[in-house]
Amino acid sequence: MKTFIYIGRDKEPGTDLRMQIRDQHLAHLSPHNEENRIVFGGPLRDESGNPCGSVIVFHAEDLEAARAIAHADPYLREGVFESVEIFETTVVFPQTEAG
Numbered sequence: 060m061k062t063f064i065y066i067g068r069d070k071e072p073g074t075d076l077r078m079q080i081r082d083q084h085l086a087h088l089s090p091h092n093e094e095n096r097i098v099f100g101g102p103l104r105d106e107s108g109n110p111c112g113s114v115i116v117f118h119a120e121d122l123e124a125a126r127a128i129a130h131a132d133p134y135l136r137e138g139v140f141e142s143v144e145i146f147e148t149t150v151v152f153p154q155t156e157a158g
Contacts, residue, residue, distance in 0.1 A: 083133035
């Protein structure tokens with residue numbers, strides 16, 4: 060498995076719509092969490108502490124699979140996100156005994 064970072068940036072203003080779609084967003088990600096594919100996930104916050112996007116670090120087979128997960132996210136499909144970016148990355152920290 061490869062590691063990917065998924066960054067979604069909210070449309071202005073996204074807070075109300077984000078809260079309406081949140082349960083669908085979490086339900087979409089839950090199976091990946093149950094399969095231990097999500098390393099980290101949470102909201103990005105602006106200087107006032109309001110959500111302005113999301114970041115998810117997760118494992119997928121390849122870039123195509125990572126994009127499929129991101130593009131199926133209700134936050135993107137329902138218009139919370141203005142844009143999404145998916146990057147492959149390499150985990151350097153935390154270091155493990157195997158790494």
